[in-house]
Amino acid sequence: MEIRLAVLGNTINDLTDIKARIELLRTYRDWVRKFFKNLIIRLGGKNEWYDVKKSIPDYYDYNMNISNRKCINELNNILNGINMNIDDLELLLEIKGESNDAFYKNWQKIEKAKEGLTKKFPDNMEKYKNLLQKLFDASGT
Structure with a gap:
């Protein structure tokens, strides 16, 4: 203890x-x-x-x-x-x-940044998660 x-x-x-x-x-x-x-x-x-x-x-x-x-x-x-x-x-x-x-x-390498999207975001930041995924999707990376 x-x-x-x-x-x-x-x-x-x-x-x-x-x-x-x-x-x-x-x-x-x-x-x-x-x-x-x-x-x-x-x-x-x-x-x-x-x-x-x-x-x-x-x-x-x-x-x-x-x-x-x-x-x-x-x-x-x-x-x-x-x-x-x-x-x-x-x-x-x-x-x-x-x-x-x-x-x-x-x-920061792109893989590391993308990996961060698989983790739980703080409640007040969760609204950005999908948008950030779209950002990576749109950039073709």
């Missing part, structure tokens, strides 16, 4: 943590997205953002000095103006990645 109570307690703690994580991501993901959209505009566009995104792994993964790159200088100027730095940007990218992992399962 004690083991069951311990397992139940751990499960409740895990679910509480998951709920808090999802709530945090749901609350802030749109703000993070808006921040990056504005940052891309301030950098000069998607090409400049692409250069930044190519440079960041050089800094973190390979310990390279990227401070002399034009895109990083511009990024640092923008970030300094809003009391942020590249480490803050990296954390925002992590939040964005966490959010994508939690809410967008782009990597």
Whole structure:
């Protein structure tokens, strides 16, 4: 009986943590997205953002000095103006990645997604089950 109570307690703690994580991501993901959209505009566009995104792994993964790159200088100027730095940007990218992992399962294989349709949906979501099946049927997958 004690083991069951311990397992139940751990499960409740895990679910509480998951709920808090999802709530945090749901609350802030749109703000993070808006921040990056504005940052891309301030950098000069998607090409400049692409250069930044190519440079960041050089800094973190390979310990390279990227401070002399034009895109990083511009990024640092923008970030300094809003009391942020590249480490803050990296954390925002992590939040964005966490959010994508939690809410967008782009990597999910079609078989896995279809398998989910064979399981019971929560009562308030059951109305979507047939529609989602039609979606897969219509796409020919």
